[in-house]
Amino acid sequence: MMNGNGAPHDDGVADKVAGEKFDVVVVGAGLAGTAAAYLLATAGLSVVCIERGDEPGTKNMMGGILYRQPTEKIIPGWWRDAPVERPIVEERMWLLTADSMLQAGFKSNRYAEEPFNAFSVLRVKFDKWFAEKAVAAGAILITSTVVEDVIRENGRIVGVKTGRPDGDVRADVVIAADGVNSLLSKKAGLHGERAPNQVALATKEVISMSREKIEDRFLLNANEGATIEIFGDSTMGMLGYGFIYTNRDSLSVGVGALLSDFIKKKVNPNDLMERFKAHPMLKKLLEGGESKEYMAHLIPEGGASSMPPVYTDGMLVVGDAAGMSNAIYREGSNLALASAKLAVQTILEARERNDFSARSLSRYKALLDDSFIMKDLQMYSRTSGYFQGKSEFFELYPELLVQAAHELLTVDSVPKRDKQRRILRQLLGQRAPWDLVKDSLGVLRALT
């Protein structure tokens, strides 16, 4: 790797690259960018990947689940070699109210053995490993370098300007993999700015805890992992959820919600995190753990309807930069990797035509449309659109479900039929029958 002991502006490689012409320049060494650089280099193209952090990963954050199968489409058998935390064998979902919790979950021993389904990861470790793979495949990695703008000639993008002196880098194609904020795709004129209801703001803490304690508390065999997604009281009615993921010797604890909801409700994200961690249902799980790091990150929201154009003359946009995230299914990393792969395929085809115009690169959009990526993001548009502004799903309904469970499970010599009536009365007391029907149909439509 090229960073000179973490000292910015201190390596020779960047100077060698300046003024050079490459087949492809990738902006950002996150999952999408590194995957693209790796695949391009493997295909024999000259590729340079420019990262603003002192090392790949140090600007990056995600909840922490990486899926086995989608990642294998980039590097087969990756998990045997990569710094993963724990294979996930159990996924739980909690509906939380102030003093209660209703849970569902799925645990399977099939997930505890090869080929596995998902792993918890910490991005700083993982991204560094991933970038080393790209470098080993022949990609040039430049760290501690901000890409400030695109270079245009005759209306088409022919490279990028970096923050270094004489830092222009030229290429047939630029891949914008610069994450959710993607200043580069804005510079390229592909879109203006996301609205506050088109991003979620998430905070996360990595809380250190001994392996034995984690395995005892989450009922896990050695080295196995679990996830808990937590709806309801975790976000105080805001559209979003909290989570706990088990790492090797730490927990990733996070909570996120739409930025527009934070603004409307006047909630501070750190206060929300503190409140979340102090919940009686979490307290015991987290007890004795020590917070090692606090982070915050945006997540693109809204699915297909809030995506920018993903190609223009000489440029493609991948991953979070293109708004690819499907929060309800906890997907984003897989979309980043899959989009990178399609971007690479597009570039390889465009090379055969020796045509990197928008028309030629529009193949990328066609490939996306044809893949699960756009199909899922179209659907997610409906889902997230439906739930926006409907705080009853994050406040009232969790409350009603918990009340119903409480009623049903409290043994108090009341006949079951009376209990059922009582539950129904409670339900109808809080929500008109017509609204209940409308909500049920709405959810069904939004999720299918």
Next chain:
Amino acid sequence: MAANEKTFNLNERAPSARVEEKLYSVRFKTDEEQSHLIVLDTEMCARCVDKPCTIFCPVSVYKWETEDHKISVSYEKCVECGACRIGCPYFNIEWHYPKGGFGVQYKNG
């Protein structure tokens, strides 16, 4: 629901102190020369009723200084999430990345 009318008393513990405390464990390489966050028009902040940036910023970079009558920007603790750029109702925050290699340097991510 008049959700926006409510004000929440979230925690017994003093929250602003807490985020300061948490930031001790976060690694930064601060650009001492210049801020990557610029409030464009300080008059606008004075007119801004809610000053939402002082609330939704996850590390409380922005504070309203009553005496100076302006927003102070503690850019050195910014974790570069980008929320302020999007959430400012007047698009009054110019948001850059810190210079290459500067800013937050996560250890876990």
